[in-house]
Amino acid sequence: MTQVPEPDAPEGVDLERPNAARIYDWFLGGDANWAIDREFGERAVQTFPMIKTVARVGRDFLGRGVRYLARNGVEQFLDLGSGVPTVGNVHQVAASVNPNARCVYVDIEPVAVAHSQILLEREGVASRHAVLQGDLRNPSDIWRRALDTGVLDPNRPVGLIMVGVLYFLGPDEPAQQIVRQYLSLLPSGSYFLSSHLTGDGVPTNDAESRERIREQYKESSTPFHLRSRAEFSEFFEGLDLVEPGIAWLPEWHLDEAESKASKRLAPDPTFSGLIGGLGRKP
Template sequence: MRSEHQPAGIDLDRPNAARAYDWALGGTANWAIDRQYGEMALKAYPELRQATRANRAFLGRAVRYCIENGVTQFLDLGSGIPTMGNVHEIADELDPDSRCVYVDIEPVAVAHARILLEEEGDPDRHAVIHADLCNHRQVWQEAFETGVLDPDKPIGMLTVAVLHFVPDSTGVADAIRAYRDLLPAGSLYVISHLTDSEVENDTKSQLADLKEVSKRSSTPGVLRSTEEVRAFFGDFELVEPGLVPVGEWHPDDLDPTVRTAIGGVARKTR
């Protein structure tokens, strides 16, 4: 039975993106207000579940790419509520010595991540931080204070399905630029983002409706163009096939093609 108990510090006056994302993936770390919001969002944009799952599948492939290319420690910014295919789980399958620090601003996401890591994680290799990704100084300091990450080795930094909840007014572009500057050479940066670029007019209209619905939540959505998303990579070199619909990035046979979610991986070469 689902519990509707409200943990301390959890705002249930408005729905929240992390909890609604959990709902869209079939999770249980959400409340009635989040599910009602999710249904409204699904009505506005019927491909919402497909886009959510395609994003999650992209995350898994990107993590595997990082491991296969020698990057075995991860900083997952805006990691969300743990669900299927978490970063540390995917990484551990390929490299049992891999490391991961999760970062999220949502208390439910942080609480669930801590429970998961207490049950199956390794405190020497896995940690979670409660912080705003836009506060890069706090995040960077606390990430290394955990002792999990090695500052002298490349890092796989991820902002998967999170930047479209972070408006420009937060200074997100400056924060991401600061992270890029701080990352060691050889690091890989993974992004996925919702976009209305290069989609049919009907879909563009649905995304506009979705954006309007999102204003009811504590984390209103932001639609950015392909070029605006690409700008987050700065001077990092995009690996093939570049910034593309997430289902087309190193696809598995069963990955759906969702044009509204784009993703890519870029390397810091110097």
């Protein structure tokens, strides 16, 4: 059988190690990944068979959060660590509620940036949305460049999104300071939507499998770090939390869930190991 060659990678793509954005894309059934990412994903599924379902739970939470914000008057979004575009991208979800919604996507991975730009151009909406390659660890630079796109109005509320990305900031990085700086730049009435992996309250009967996944990610260019519920809650200090506050993702506004994955894990939401929240800046 003739082997189908891999597509050319965008400039700057590291194909020596698997990458979280491309692995996540594979978990969700996308095609913006390479053999090294798929091999990693296959091993992860063997180790933790429900990992694709957990990935979909995270994506589903993003969609519910964006819909909530769009229905509550937020018209512009800054999606940090946006990843490779797949089903239910922020601009699409927001536009389903408000056709005038705008979004700036930011990711450090060239594949994510390239595919996002292609999607916006293919949909004919590149004039209303934008995508940047950048490191979210540099808030002042990201904020300046996001405003330079002309997509965001700094005088109107912004939906700041950091879903499925903060756990890639290790314990030796100033994650709290980074989030705090972004929040300081946002105008009053803005919102912060985020999620995180945690070990707090997670079932221990499969602890060995979960730890093996963590070890496997250390082989990638993007190892992840768990934070406690208390540590995650600190990201929302000074914000007014939207009910139900910091919650397991399969529980957060589940009545609006369209994904079978979230409903599947709803009877035991702790299994996901994912918590999230939405806070409003006074």
